[in-house]
Amino acid sequence: DAKTTQPTSMDCAEGRAANLPCNHSTISGNEYVYWYRQIHSQGPQYIIHGLKNNETNEMASLIITEDRKSSTLILPHATLRDTAVYYCIVRVIGQGAQKLVFGQGTRLTINP
């Protein structure tokens, strides 16, 4: 899997948008960008994924740059329950799908 680089930690005020960056400069053409989060002492939770187009679901938006070398996860109105470690992972899916390999992630703290 291509490596990703994320800031170690970030803070955000409750109610504001949280923007979490991820660099994946060596991403291959068939690799998707995935985001998971892990709330303390729980299993990881899938958030969103995309290939090259921006994606949005009920949890977040994913913005992928045109060259696909970086992306940003946006939590539009962060709440205290969004405090977690967020992992950005790039991987091939479909036939030949690769294992999910977790990096260190970004520890996001939402402050009241």
Next chain:
Amino acid sequence: GAVVSQHPSWVICKSGTSVKIECRSLDFQATTMFWYRQFPKQSLMLMATSNEGSKATYEQGVEKDKFLINHASLTLSTLTVTSAHPEDSSFYICSARIQYNEQFFGPGTRLTVL
């Protein structure tokens, strides 16, 4: 849908004993299950991949004789930590995947070895 459960959620055992952790896919059949380990303040580390009906594939550095994995059905995989020692104390997390689709994670099992 796509719920994965683990049992027990936490366990305390004495050094030298064996502990079995179950991972179940509740509403789907998982062709592949994965086992991860997570030490405090660290990321998840993949231990092994198991496909139903075949032997598990272990990651480098993971002792297959110590961490026995059985994936006897499409909804159940078990991880047995044999002769557990304090250094095996960790948070063990399983995940399940349908064919080549998404992985869904269980809530984790916290093992403490005294």
